[in-house]
Amino acid sequence: MRGISIFLSAVFLLSACVPEKTKVDELMSQMTLEEKLGQLNCLVAPRGAVTGEQQSTGVAEKVRSGAVGSLFGRHDRDELMAWQKMAVEESRLGIPLLFGADIIHGYRTTFPVPLALAATWNPESMERAARISTVEASSDGLTWLYNPMVDICRDPRWGRCVEGAGEDPYLASVYSETMVRGIQGDLKADDEILACVKHFALYGASEAGRDYRETDMSPARMYNEYFPPYKAAVDAGVASIMSSFNDVNGIPATGNRWLMTEVLRNQWGFDGFVVSDYNAVGEMVRHGIGDRKTVSELALNAGVDSDMMTEGFVGELAASVKEGRVSMKAVDQACRRVLEAKEKLGLLDDPYKFLRCEQNRIYTDEHRKAAREIAAESFVLLKNDGTLPLSKGKKVALVGPLADAGAQYTGSWQGAAYDDCRSLLAAMKEAGCDFVFAKGSNMLEDAELEQAACRNRKYVRDPRSESQMIREAVAAARQSDVVLAAVGEPAWMTGEASSRTSLDIPQPQKRLLEALVNTGRPVVLLLFSGRPMTLEWEDSNMAAILDVWYGGSEAADAILDVVYGRVNPSGKLTMTFPRNVGQIPLYYNMKNGGRPAKTDSYKRFSSCYMDSPNSPLYPFGYGLSYTTFEYTDFALSADAMPSDGSVTASVKVTNTGSRDADETVQLYIHDVYSSMTRPVKELKAFRKVRVKAGETVEVSFEITPDLLSWYYVDPFETGAPQLALEPGDFEIMVGPDSSTLQTLMLNVLE
Numbered sequence: 001m002r003g004i005s006i007f008l009s010a011v012f013l014l015s016a017c018v019p020e021k022t023k024v025d026e027l028m029s030q031m032t033l034e035e036k037l038g039q040l041n042c043l044v045a046p047r048g049a050v051t052g053e054q055q056s057t058g059v060a061e062k063v064r065s066g067a068v069g070s071l072f073g074r075h076d077r078d079e080l081m082a083w084q085k086m087a088v089e090e091s092r093l094g095i096p097l098l099f100g101a102d103i104i105h106g107y108r109t110t111f112p113v114p115l116a117l118a119a120t121w122n123p124e125s126m127e128r129a130a131r132i133s134t135v136e137a138s139s140d141g142l143t144w145l146y147n148p149m150v151d152i153c154r155d156p157r158w159g160r161c162v163e164g165a166g167e168d169p170y171l172a173s174v175y176s177e178t179m180v181r182g183i184q185g186d187l188k189a190d191d192e193i194l195a196c197v198k199h200f201a202l203y204g205a206s207e208a209g210r211d212y213r214e215t216d217m218s219p220a221r222m223y224n225e226y227f228p229p230y231k232a233a234v235d236a237g238v239a240s241i242m243s244s245f246n247d248v249n250g251i252p253a254t255g256n257r258w259l260m261t262e263v264l265r266n267q268w269g270f271d272g273f274v275v276s277d278y279n280a281v282g283e284m285v286r287h288g289i290g291d292r293k294t295v296s297e298l299a300l301n302a303g304v305d306s307d308m309m310t311e312g313f314v315g316e317l318a319a320s321v322k323e324g325r326v327s328m329k330a331v332d333q334a335c336r337r338v339l340e341a342k343e344k345l346g347l348l349d350d351p352y353k354f355l356r357c358e359q360n361r362i363y364t365d366e367h368r369k370a371a372r373e374i375a376a377e378s379f380v381l382l383k384n385d386g387t388l389p390l391s392k393g394k395k396v397a398l399v400g401p402l403a404d405a406g407a408q409y410t411g412s413w414q415g416a417a418y419d420d421c422r423s424l425l426a427a428m429k430e431a432g433c434d435f436v437f438a439k440g441s442n443m444l445e446d447a448e449l450e451q452a453a454c455r456n457r458k459y460v461r462d463p464r465s466e467s468q469m470i471r472e473a474v475a476a477a478r479q480s481d482v483v484l485a486a487v488g489e490p491a492w493m494t495g496e497a498s499s500r501t502s503l504d505i506p507q508p509q510k511r512l513l514e515a516l517v518n519t520g521r522p523v524v525l526l527l528f529s530g531r532p533m534t535l536e537w538e539d540s541n542m543a544a545i546l547d548v549w550y551g552g553s554e555a556a557d558a559i560l561d562v563v564y565g566r567v568n569p570s571g572k573l574t575m576t577f578p579r580n581v582g583q584i585p586l587y588y589n590m591k592n593g594g595r596p597a598k599t600d601s602y603k604r605f606s607s608c609y610m611d612s613p614n615s616p617l618y619p620f621g622y623g624l625s626y627t628t629f630e631y632t633d634f635a636l637s638a639d640a641m642p643s644d645g646s647v648t649a650s651v652k653v654t655n656t657g658s659r660d661a662d663e664t665v666q667l668y669i670h671d672v673y674s675s676m677t678r679p680v681k682e683l684k685a686f687r688k689v690r691v692k693a694g695e696t697v698e699v700s701f702e703i704t705p706d707l708l709s710w711y712y713v714d715p716f717e718t719g720a721p722q723l724a725l726e727p728g729d730f731e732i733m734v735g736p737d738s739s740t741l742q743t744l745m746l747n748v749l750e
């Protein structure tokens, strides 16, 4: 009897230890090799599933035969429903599809482009924007957003810098984890879906700022400067990662086992799935690595789980498995990762979960209000001689080709944005402002306008001659007290495949500005841009410059909020504005070198130019307000700390003007002597605080060992680099931007 009961308890204990079979296990046990490879196949969803046009095409056949795991690029809910039904009801195992999309800064309600969103320096605003975008996108059935893009970029010639958070690893890491949180939540609710951090890795360091070029970088720089934002997303639990187009020190990222497996999985513990960028598997053929079969094998073996658009996995790998060039284990692992993502979303239990949600959650008043507030918060006041804010009584000349071009305000990724988003001209009319309007110029030279047509952005050239348009603008300026000039880059000049060698405001608009300045009226430049621009002439000649980026669907009202002083600007730059293109790459967290230049004047045998100062026009972290601030009483709670201890840095910030305002207080550090060369300063913390006119607030930061640690990486040694603190002297700096800092010394004891 006793023997039986021991036996029964052992059986009970054993069965309690054997993990229950999950839905994923069950599916995997029934799947053929081809069906497993099908789950790895990610294709653009063609339009027409509903109308029937696509019902018998290649993609439909593939969906029915289980040869597609995810579709992307379509967000019409009825279409998505039709594709999902096809997968669930007509394929053998009925596995639902993932629906991906580039919802980067808003769905229908559009928020400022990421570079601008980061310029709020406000994680709450970033998360609010991500949450609203996700609520809207998921309520149309999307389950996977290709967001956030966190490639560090120090080269504004690269058009894709608009899609990221800028040049700084810490700020970009805050942005990265915040966006992941905003999109995914805890992946339980029916408006919490998969995020996809991209582009792993180092895509923002494409040489010479030219898109799709090679990247060559020391591992020390990777770990300390370029990897942190991707790692922050992994630490925040991001469900997927997109590989990048570029090679990394000679091996394309998409076939790079060190990146995709050693760094991502072994060192960082990533447990989601990796998707290639669009045809990035296939493009390894042109990188010169091998034929389609070879590169498909390389990508899967490197750790890429899903193949976007090459169809190399689904087309080639069955043969590779049979030949032993790819193991069944590797295919199983990739398939399991994709299925687990579907399981996390709840799709394996309820394939229509996201296609059944309430639809009245799109472009609501509440969402638009948030977009307007966040847009206003993202604008950066670069110069102001007191002309801004305008008082209601001023007569305004509104000029410039961007004044009446609302469609441009939604920026480089337009989600499901309405084309007819309100322009500044319309908003000023509706607000009853006292103004006259003259367009003043075309956006670009005639030759450049042909590119606009080829970028398919419905741009229509104004047939009037340049001199006539300028005459009209000058006449408008002469009848007014002040000129608002809405100029800059059209949105399509930024984003993917939009590298430039000049960062000037396009020439026809610059000629317009010159004519306006000659009228003697104060000119306020409302700069539309998705990257740092070269503005030396503008800085000398404009009364004020407000960078309004591409502020999204509510940008026009947000601009008026700031111009008329209802909102006090608080945005700060997250990328350095150089004086000229020759200074690039120019970023605040550079190193000293052995012969640093002490001033901006030329000094022989020091590190400087003969024909340009070293300093930027506007530094990282910079942005003005309609008030002024004074920083006083900067102190450390102790001037020495043990290497496992902490100290508190505090500073008082007084609003010395007459308007309430928000100020972002920034903390930087510098490791004075270290076993590798380190940047002269690095942002380590920031705090955005409200300071009422005349009031003082105290801001404090806890300085802990992790703020002072960095990766020592010897490229010739193997093994995972560790974050470590080297005791000794550190400079602790606080201030309103990266070049206006007060410094105290902290000694970290052994």
Ligand code: NOJ
Pocket (backbone or CB within 6 Å): 102, 146, 198, 277, 278, 496
């Ligand atoms: C290519 C882009 O590099 C990537 O950012 C985007 O997510 C994919 N295309 C899909 O549209």
